[in-house]
Amino acid sequence: MQRLRQRVFPDHWTVWLGQIVVYAFVLTMLSGFYLLWYYEPSVGRTTYQGSYAPLDGAEMSRAYASTLNLSFSVRAGLLVRQIHHWASLVMIAALLLHMLRIFFTGAFRAPRTANWLILSGILAAAMAAGFTGAVLPDDLLSGTSLAIMDGTLKAVPFVGTNLSSIIFDGGYPGNPLRLFYPLHVIVLPLLLVGLLVLHGMYAMRHQPAQFAGPGRNEENVVGLSFKVMAVKSAGLCFLVAGLVTVVAGTVQINPVWNYGPFNPGDASAGAAPLWYLGFLDGGLRLIPPGWEFVFLGRTWTLAVLVPVGVVTVFLTAFALFPFVERWLTRDRREHHILERPRNNPARTAIGVAGMTFYGVLWAAASADTVATHFHLSVEEVLHGFQVLAAVGPAVAFDVTRRICLGLQRRDREIALHGVESGVIVATEDGGFAEVHRADDPGARWVRAAFEEHAPVSVEEEQARGPRAVLARALYGDRVDPLVPIGGAVATRQDPDAEP
Template identity: 95%
Template sequence: MSTMQRLRQRVFPDHWTVWLGQIVVYAFVLTMLSGFYLLWYYEPSTGRTTYQGSYAPLDGAEMSRAYASTLNLSFSVRAGLLMRQIHHWASLVMIAALLLHMLRIFFTGAFRAPRTTSWLILSGILGAAMAAGFTGAVLPDDLLSGTSLAIMDGTLKAVPFVGTNLSSIVFDGGYPGDPLRLFYPLHVVVLPLLLVGLLVLHGRHALRHQPAQFAGPGRTEENVVGLPFKVMAVKSAGLCFLVAGLVTVVAGTVQINPVWNYGPFNPGDASAGAAPLWYLGFLDGGLRLIPPGWEFVFLGRTWTLAVLVPVGVVTVFLTAFALFPFIERWLTRDRREHHILERPRNNPARTAIGVSGMVFYGVLWAAASADTIATHFHLSVENVLHGFQVLALVGPVVAFELTRRICLGLQRRDRDIALHGVESGVIVATEDGGFAEVHRAADPAARWVRAAFEGHAPAPVEEGRGPRAVLSRALYGDRVDPLVPIGGPPAVVDDEVES
């Protein structure tokens, strides 16, 4: 069966979160189209030249040809600045939508079999998109991008044994060198082709299985309730034009990355208040949170913990995020195929882990602006960093337990509504002289969603006290069991709830 035949016969769930993945694709297409326009005018060279262009404050200044071509593109080429801003904004929208899409998949359990491979592909897309964003940000060769390269050079050189060689490869002999020789082909050829390949692979893999859908009356693991292909195609086309139009309007009205304000790159200078791209801020924040001077000499090498520790922690964090489907499968021993998505509250352990990870990421992200926070609130940078250090350690733990308790409380409230209905606000007197509030029956569909979901039992006591059994009982020991199994007809659910 051809791809078009599969699409025509496919039913698509109609939920707003489904469109996040399509926003990623449309923003990527917009990024590619605007990038093709920029290719004609950009010169990827660090060779020196004297600027003689339309931007008067830098007229006569010595700079690289890359920076000069970026200025000419912004001020002398028709629609050049608009295309630069469309390119930048579209890439930001793509990564933001991709992160939201992956969070939706994580919290609803859409990564479970048979979609584990799709999750790994999405993780690869996220890594490639972030790499493409970084390599593109350094191409103007302005002072801000040069500061990012200086941080990158220090991080590479901190790697034991091979750090100097890595820096030499990236910077074509050593910092500052000529990094555009590596970053330009990566940004315009290698990473775009990799993204196209991963997106196509993700689409093909998604078509092999029925779409995942949220629980509801009549929805089971074997059927799909939604819209036909023609209707979804029309709505998707409208979304495409909406994304393109909104990005263009924002690009034409909201300035971003004004490289002419930063000036040309000089290895001896640094821009005050410099910050990385928002989605890479957590990397810079991790470097700032480790106290300086953490190093020791071993095997004739200096091991700089101030760099190795944050790099190692961030690497473990991202790896755990990408491999979480396998971690959860190992804990639950659940290898069944799942086509019904979970409400986040119905899996308190996973939701708590996800929120604690978001808090950890958020603390590292905010720490990247510690100096800006200090100056705006008239605080010392040291105190701000100490506060973020405490938050990085305590915040995820508090967020985990608080989220788990909130999810369990919401489950208990859902159970009460399914069994007894919702409060009506009407108070009546009872025969014994007391007062009671009248409850009215909830909507059948709402009762079904609250009563029927997938339970998560901990490992039995017979498994002993191995690592898996201990973790399973710690995460799933405190739980609220469903009233009825998921997938039953609404009538059956109502009967069982009332019984």
């Protein structure tokens, strides 16, 4: 505790993203405890006789009936349901933003690589918790998700049928709640708690990472004391809880009564998965149907296996990127100074390319809705998304790297020559020149001082190896820093002076 009181915390708005994750998770847990008292995890059939008149007398599962009773007959039940749903969405959104912040600033580098892997595990567990919770109401929309899941599992050779049998308790539709309910209320919450605690313990082992600036180096931390941070954190906790409650009370989400009870023979028109799982559905839609062949006496359905494989590789590459970057740069030093995204064009371009690929798959999950609203055929929309998925990441990579290099050159120009003042003066030789004023010392420091990312040096006989080729491709075109972090920045007022 004494170590915590002496700890200094950087004062930057991105630091609060991680705390929003924790507070949204706590709110999700508290609202979930309330829902446990009224939810019945059973697919046993019953006749609904409750407050929702349109479904009065309809046959449905006990799980769906208890969800309706919770929404319409239990005091504050609908509000708590919506708080639970919105809090989980806020948690995953904040977690994704937190991980993107870590990625683009290089905060995953040593000594925090293990924490990056823990965060990847938290993201996977949170998504799994969201999916298992979404199917618990046993409504028609969640049943459609289970049908897609069953078809995807059965397309996996050798083990797919057995996996489907285990999940659906003998076969689809079966009784998936027997597995998903304990996963959602016991296993995954405990896993998330354990990973969050482990993440906090690893974070406390090292000094906080901070952005570069005057007086900041790898050995110190400039920021807030523990007391000030604790007060701000408490305020953020109440702010998150208050905003989620207000949104839950005013914005409807997941109206299961509109979907009706689950029926294996029906499907919801215009159905879409949870927003953070949309990229999985989009990947399945982009592969043309009929891609399959017979091998070893089994049918290999490429229309399912290819998107599943591509998405798996994408997520694995995202989690293991710190090791790939360390392999390319051979940089095993400890880093406590964060990078501006523009100062590492290769990493930033890779990140934007990945976001573009994810975004295209995510948007493709709503291809039918797009076609309906814009009066297009579904095939035309899917063909457009297929082209974007193939070309978009490469274009995004090239454009982003060029933008980063352009921003670096602009920063270099301002650091050397100052900021344009808009004042034009006549020179002795009859020409005209614009007067430049010196930039703020702190801003000049940030512009000029950053780490150099040069290609790894290799021996002549190794110059054609994969590491050398990739390093030259990613880091060959670069803007060198004026000074390394911690050096002095010279000021040049002559606009014609050579750097």
